[in-house]
Amino acid sequence: MKATASDGARTAAPGDGPDPLEARLKAYEGRPSAVAGRGKDPVNAPMIRHWCEAMGDTNPAYEGPDAIAPPAMLQAWTMGGLSGHTGRTEAYDELLALLDEAGCTSVVATDCEQEYLRPLRPGDEVTFDTVIETVSGRKTTKLGTGYFITTRTDVRVAGDLAGTHRFRVLKYAPARRKAPGKARARRPRPVVNRDNAGFWAGVAEHRLLIQRCTACGTLRHPWLPGCNACGCLDWDTVEASGEGSVYSYVVMHHPPFPAFEPPYAVGLIELAEGVRMVSNVVGVPYGKVRIGLPVRVEFLRYEDDEGALDLPVFRVVEGEG
Known part of the structure; x- marks a missing residue:
């Protein structure tokens, strides 16, 4: 790692x-x-x-x-x-x-x-x-x-x-921290490596891709070099529907980070396909996030002095929360 x-x-x-x-x-x-x-x-x-x-x-x-x-x-x-x-x-x-x-x-x-x-x-x-x-x-x-x-x-x-x-x-x-300026704080970039590059390539195209073992068909996330179920190293991808629900969540209050504005909700999202991933829950106040709340993926673009960054987040389905 x-x-x-x-x-x-x-x-x-x-x-x-x-x-x-x-x-x-x-x-x-x-x-x-x-x-x-x-x-x-x-x-x-x-x-x-x-x-x-x-x-x-x-x-x-x-x-x-x-x-x-x-x-x-x-x-x-x-x-x-x-x-x-x-x-x-x-x-x-x-x-x-x-x-x-x-x-x-x-x-x-x-x-x-x-x-x-x-x-x-x-x-x-x-x-x-x-x-x-x-x-x-x-x-x-x-x-x-x-x-x-x-x-x-x-x-x-x-x-x-x-x-x-x-x-x-x-x-x-x-390192000594520079005094805060007027420029928008840099949002941390994901660590992209040979094992997960395909996932982030999909995100850049606003597609949520899930790995699938070609031997036993097991879906997995996060992306891994081999299958947890059978050990096979061969895989392809399935595009997720983007539908899911909040399996668990936390509300971040502290510590504060320059690119984030607490408090905010971070959820463990269970996708309709059965795998889970971590991301922000948006669309309702953090105090209204609940386990089981239906959500749908959307892709938000963040801009700072290092360029644009697309990230998947999960918005509460309209009428819920």
Whole structure:
């Protein structure tokens, strides 16, 4: 998964001056941050069930006597919770403290990469080792100037490598915010990647496209590289009717963002085709939004100094609310 924190990141230019901190940070590459760590719980059916319910994943491979754990749960079995885990070293904390002293006091997770070598099954006892794999040179991003830190965790069962989890954060000094001007605040742009580009291409044409597995016919949203139901990687699209209802919602009051005017309602919309997506609910005051309220998609265009942006929102059907 990719986050926008690294979008537009650039290496500090020579004109920015030498970076005496970089050599000290690079000395942490290769140092372990956890040695012979042990998962707090064996792989188990209740955690698998909770994960699948939260993700809406109904793959039958994750149920029954021959169940396996969803591969994306790899990190879950190594997490230490509030009390931490055994095997932790001081190297990672020292690295973060060094960056704090240099003014890089903020941190944001940017992305993770996972490799799966064998399935995990209920009863498996997980052990892991974590190493500080890389520390980047100084980078300038929209958030501020700082350093990307990548850790690699090797997850094992009975000594055999089961998977690898790489996790990357940006530790940075927040950029100074410009004084607000008269120009309209920039609305955040969606993160478009190779997996969801087709959806946003449809939005640009004012079409709401849903992925459909060509093997089993299961519809899915958000867009994914493979089918949750059968694992097939082949898919086509279905154009949604745009009709739906409010499955759940929240009213945003805080924190305020420059491009938004709270309070406003954000809904989890269940489309007539059966999939759900998140977007704004418009057409009635936020206090009148209710679960079950019928809605219909419409495409709103936002203009700012970076150009036009089309986004799907859901308007309450006239006469309702």
